[in-house]
Amino acid sequence: MSTATAAHDDHHDHGAPAGLMRWVYTTNHKDIGTLYLWFSFVMFMIGGSFAMVIRAELFMPGMQVVDPQFFNSMTTMHGLLMVFGAIMPAMVGLANWQIPLMIGAPDMALPRMNNWSFWILPFAGTMLLSTMFMEGGGPAFGWTFYAPLSTTFAPDSTDFFIFAIHMLGFSSIMGSINVIATVLNMRAPGMTLMKMPLFVWTWLITAFLLIAVMPVLAGAVTMMLTDRNFGTSFFSAAGGGDPVMFQHVFWFFGHPEVYIMILPAFGVVSQIIPTFARKPLFGYASMVYATASIAFLSFIVWAHHMFTVGMPVAGELYFMYATVMIAVPTAVKVFNWAATMWRGSMTFEPPMLWALAFVFLFTLGGFTGLMMGVAPSDMQYHDTYFIVAHFHYVLVTGALFGIIAAVYYWLPKWTGYYPDDRLSKLHFWWSAISVNVLFFPQHFLGLAGMPRRIPDYSLQFADWNMVSSIGGFAFGLGQVFFFFIIVKTIRGGEKATDECWEDAQGLEWTIASPAPYHTFVTPPEIK
Amino acid sequence: MILVGDVMSSDVDPNDPVRKAGNRRTVVILLLVAVGFYVASFLFLADR
Numbered sequence: 125m126s127t128a129t130a131a132h133d134d135h136h137d138h139g140a141p142a143g144l145m146r147w148v149y150t151t152n153h154k155d156i157g158t159l160y161l162w163f164s165f166v167m168f169m170i171g172g173s174f175a176m177v178i179r180a181e182l183f184m185p186g187m188q189v190v191d192p193q194f195f196n197s198m199t200t201m202h203g204l205l206m207v208f209g210a211i212m213p214a215m216v217g218l219a220n221w222q223i224p225l226m227i228g229a230p231d232m233a234l235p236r237m238n239n240w241s242f243w244i245l246p247f248a249g250t251m252l253l254s255t256m257f258m259e260g261g262g263p264a265f266g267w268t269f270y271a272p273l274s275t276t277f278a279p280d281s282t283d284f285f286i287f288a289i290h291m292l293g294f295s296s297i298m299g300s301i302n303v304i305a306t307v308l309n310m311r312a313p314g315m316t317l318m319k320m321p322l323f324v325w326t327w328l329i330t331a332f333l334l335i336a337v338m339p340v341l342a343g344a345v346t347m348m349l350t351d352r353n354f355g356t357s358f359f360s361a362a363g364g365g366d367p368v369m370f371q372h373v374f375w376f377f378g379h380p381e382v383y384i385m386i387l388p389a390f391g392v393v394s395q396i397i398p399t400f401a402r403k404p405l406f407g408y409a410s411m412v413y414a415t416a417s418i419a420f421l422s423f424i425v426w427a428h429h430m431f432t433v434g435m436p437v438a439g440e441l442y443f444m445y446a447t448v449m450i451a452v453p454t455a456v457k458v459f460n461w462a463a464t465m466w467r468g469s470m471t472f473e474p475p476m477l478w479a480l481a482f483v484f485l486f487t488l489g490g491f492t493g494l495m496m497g498v499a500p501s502d503m504q505y506h507d508t509y510f511i512v513a514h515f516h517y518v519l520v521t522g523a524l525f526g527i528i529a530a531v532y533y534w535l536p537k538w539t540g541y542y543p544d545d546r547l548s549k550l551h552f553w554w555s556a557i558s559v560n561v562l563f564f565p566q567h568f569l570g571l572a573g574m575p576r577r578i579p580d581y582s583l584q585f586a587d588w589n590m591v592s593s594i595g596g597f598a599f600g601l602g603q604v605f606f607f608f609i610i611v612k613t614i615r616g617g618e619k620a621t622d623e624c625w626e627d628a629q630g631l632e633w634t635i636a637s638p639a640p641y642h643t644f645v646t647p648p649e650i651k
Numbered sequence: 652m653i654l655v656g657d658v659m660s661s662d663v664d665p666n667d668p669v670r671k672a673g674n675r676r677t678v679v680i681l682l683l684v685a686v687g688f689y690v691a692s693f694l695f696l697a698d699r
């Protein structure tokens with residue numbers, strides 16, 4: 125066995141192949157992680173430009189920039205691209221890069237499937253974007269694509285949207301199978317489940333969530349397809365179906381989806397805070413159980429998105445109590461992060477700044493989520509800008525800030541260079557201020573009654589919309605600056621040490637910076 | 652129980668053929684779970 129292993133090692137003792145085909149044929153987890161991350165950045169920029177159109181139109185009352193149909197298309201495509209094209213692939217990219225490095229595995233368990241999972245994405249993304257150039261325009265029914273808006277009253281391009289969603293879901297399912305197989309089968313000797321880094325734990329749980337809910341989303345869009353083209357009436361009241369059932373099926377997927385986007389970010393923050401507080405993570409086991417509890421609860425709360433459809437009061441009460449219960453494991457996490465920092469020797473390098481902003485601002489988004497989880501008050505907030513403010517605090521200052529924190533944290537390991545400290549801090553402060561200018565006023569707008577998904581509004585909403593738009597343009601500009609920082613880091617800078625951050629714990633810090641093309645061909649021994 | 656045992660044991664050498672069998676089993680089980688949820692989403696509506 126040892127001879128065979130040595131021969132095997134010799135055979136693979138080479139660097140990355142050259143040329144474009146390296147990226148097409150690659151089965152290397154680092155290459156595929158890089159592809160995922162760049163793909164998600166491109167989608168983030170396109171989805172972000174759609175957000176700029178939305179904010180430009182809402183800069184002042186009246187119709188100025190686009191027509192209402194196109195505005196609806198912008199809100200729809202912005203949501204779809206950010207959820208399925210930016211946040212989810214970015215998390216998969218981080219998983220691809222980091223999970224094998226953190227558990228001491230030579231690669232993902234299923235490298236060829238890994239390649240396929242990625243290469244589905246650009247085609248699905250392009251197909252989704254191409255709908256905007258089709259007759260009748262792109263999907264304009266919101267990212268939740270409620271029937272009958274997405275069936276009876278949708279443009280022809282919706283069939284391409286359905287195919288794209290099927291492909292994206294297929295890619296996600298394969299990606300999550302790969303993560304589960306890798307974590308369960310490929311851990312280095314001695315790396316027991318309860319020794320795994322939190323990022324790996326959160327991703328393992330996320331992968332199980334994905335496997336359970338992506339097929340349900342696929343079921344929903346398949347039913348949409350047959351309703352649209354093959355005479356079925358799953359969601360058509362005229363044919364004996366029920367449009368409200370679409371909402372049930374969609375949110376059975378949609379609510380766990382929120383946690384699919386945020387749990388890996390929890391994992392990232394749980395890696396970063398101990399490093400820069402120079403203390404072990406407080407309450408490791410409780411963090412694992414809290415993550416699992418959140419994942420379980422995420423399956424049984426979906427109808428809190430539909431309190432206004434006319435559910436029985438008993439149903440509303442059940443979904444309200446179950447929803448509010450999620451605050452308990454989430455608070456366990458927030459208190460554990462605070463306890464980790466307590467009396468730590470804290471320093472504020474860029475990853476820590478983003479992680480701290482995450483803790484403060486995600487918690488703010490969590491609190492507004494609690495407000496909506498209470499059924500009677502949700503009747504007031506439903507379909508207003510308050511909801512828009514809430515989920516952008518959760519997904520932008522939560523999931524996106526988590527991703528940016530992760531990029532700053534692991535970029536020295538990936539590239540061999542530290543990001544420019546001054547520019548990175550400028551990026552942080554610019555983004556942290558502008559994102560609050562962008563989203564905080566939307567709470568006021570929502571509480572004052574401004575409905576979401578509208579291109580025009582009453583005069584009383586004018587001032588805060590203008591403030592929000594200014595924040596939006598500033599935040600968008602800040603992310604172009606992020607691109608500049610990343611490219612600058614890849615091209616050179618201060619050389620990173622192998623450890624990268626002082627006294628950082630974990631297997632990924634034991635290998636060279638930049639990480640060699642092949643790592644842990646001989647598994648490390650975990651004590 | 653099929654996931655427990657050799658597959659979940661951290662004593663398995665990542666280069667061992669046992670791992671590959673474990674990977675195959677994991678893929679099959681997880682794919683079946685995914686197909687199960689897909690079919691269930693239709694049954695959920697068909698029941699009405």
